[in-house]
Amino acid sequence: MSADQPRKPILERAWDLFASVKLSFFLLLLLAVISIAGTLIPQKEPASVYVRAYGEAGWRLFNALGLDDMYHAPWFVLILALLAANLVICSLNRLSLTLRILGKDPADEAAAMRKPKQSLTLAGSPEANLPRVKKLLASLVGKVSTAQDEERTTLFAQRGGWSRFGVYLVHTSVLVIMAGGLVGNFWGYAGHVNIVQGQTISQIVLDNGQPKDLGFALRLDKFTVSFYKNGMPSEYRSEVTFLDQGKPVKTASLIVNDPAEYRSIDFYQASYGTSVKEVLANYIDPQGKSHQVTLLNQQWSPLPGGGQAGIMAFREKVQMGSMYSGPIARILYQKGQEQPQQLTAFAAGTKIPMKSGPVRFELIEAKAAPYSGLQVKYDPGVWLIWAGCTLMVLGFFMAFYFSHRKLWLRLSPTGQGRTRVELAASTNKNRHSLARLTARLAEQLSADQKTGE
């Protein structure tokens, strides 16, 4: 822009910026670069991970800039919003032009023929040829409009004008997908729940750690894992019953890739494990005397001769090289008001060299029950996502594989009772397919000629 030209008002300049393809180009690449960073910097890890990697000060900076969850950081959302604004304004700007092109009167188009690229001569007068040529053009291209100019007749036909809307369909689909994401973000939630076999739950834990009441209950009737012959797992299956106001209303089998839905809330098979209820153990007291006791999970039980103990963690089978293979339990033991101590217990009858504590436990039998971990989701925006995806793919085909093609044929007398046909064509894209169309038109004009003779 030269200096003496008056500067456009700021609003107009902003509009021009947002209407430009250059901005789209820049924003798309910017999003790509940021996304790359997001795959290199660990995302959504606990604070300790960042403190270890970048130090206390580094973590504070990370947290303030949202780098630990950058795909949800305000500045990332802002860039998406800028892209959306760019899409809308750029599309609106072009749309008026597109509507003007499509709204042109075919009669005016017929009168404004492009520069002819090809011409051929037919036997017979233009008047005699006109119906045939018109019919051919109509069958190959579309509705024919005519313009008369002294002795010359110009025929015009077009097809594929609708394909000009393909680009708007694609742009709209991006907005629809963004809207779907927003709807899910604001009105949806995601969480998980572990259900021990036989247990009924009515509350889940959301991803942000908050509990959430479902408004109905879910019981895990049975959890099974099946295996292939080579030992690889083949299926995880949770048989569940949905209960509404205490009454069973629906049963379902949850397997990976096949979730169940109740009242628009979806449940997915996500993980599994074993949860111990109680363990039968030998308790060797400070005097070395053995008692059989039952210890509970996460609960104190009194011990004979004073003191109390409970199970903190239990695993059914632990392989410790060639030394030991069997169950293992972490037991919390408290004597009187003393500080509780952690002890490790192995199966009874195994000789494991251990630090001798004041007391000892040996595991006899554990009552364990499998549990199933379910992913829970409510997302009212998901249908918008699928609608957007469908529109996008349709839009691509419209935008990339169809074009708005216009053809003109001008018939004029040559003076020897023959007709000169001039052919002109234009397209908004894909010149190769236009060339094929005009070649076919020219070929059929001449071919008709031969049969007509």
Place this chain on the structure above:
Amino acid sequence: MEAISNQIILGVTFALLATSVLYLCTWAFKSQAFGWAASILNWVCFGALTAAIILRWVASHQMGIGHAPFSNLFESLVFFAWTIALIYLIIEMATWIRTIGAFAVPLAFLAMLYALTLDPSIKPLLPALKSNWLIAHVITCFLGYAGFGVSAALGAMYLATGQAKDPASPRALLLDNLIYQTVVVGFILLTAGIVTGSIWANSAWGTYWSWDPKETWSLITWLVYASLLHSRFMRGWQGKRIAMFSLVGFACVLFTYFGVNLLLSGLHSYATGK
């Protein structure tokens, strides 16, 4: 049957090397005799590879663990080579420019060579992969990758054959248009691949998008090619720049395919099950 399939895969790998050399000779000596030999061998490779994939599929059914042969890196590499051969052969039929083969066919050979270093045994499907979307997702993604692979080969050819010196020549314009056309094919298929992947993720993991590294890199690739397609509407972005852009885009494809599995952990790492 599995053994026969693996024998064919071994044979095709070396045949693809021979094909690549023949295409390179076609380019170097401007000889159509080499060109015809290369094309015939290429069709033989494509046919044999198709047979190997079908045999592997049948073999898995005979083992009682029947599934489409798209379940691990080995199988995907073989399929990738097949898709590159397919897209290249379509372009060869449409243009008869065999020099493109000197750049495209080596990609198929390298994919096969990589596959040979991996364990070829047929394994049963993990629970997460047991879905009807497996076939649709893998086919769309890999045809898309192959579209981008061939566009990168065209881009490399554009640069290596010095088209940038005369970007208005018919050959340069044709190559430029072919790069664009193959990117469009790749872009539509990648989009379909991301969509089918999202639908699948939504039924397997309960979320259509979780910013998993594989998902994110497929989006990065999509964004890069989306900007390439938009650059067509900006002045000065034809020819050399598009050729270079197609190479950058394909680098993203390669990272999405290999880099993510090797360097980043995520939901797509089927080698480590929970």
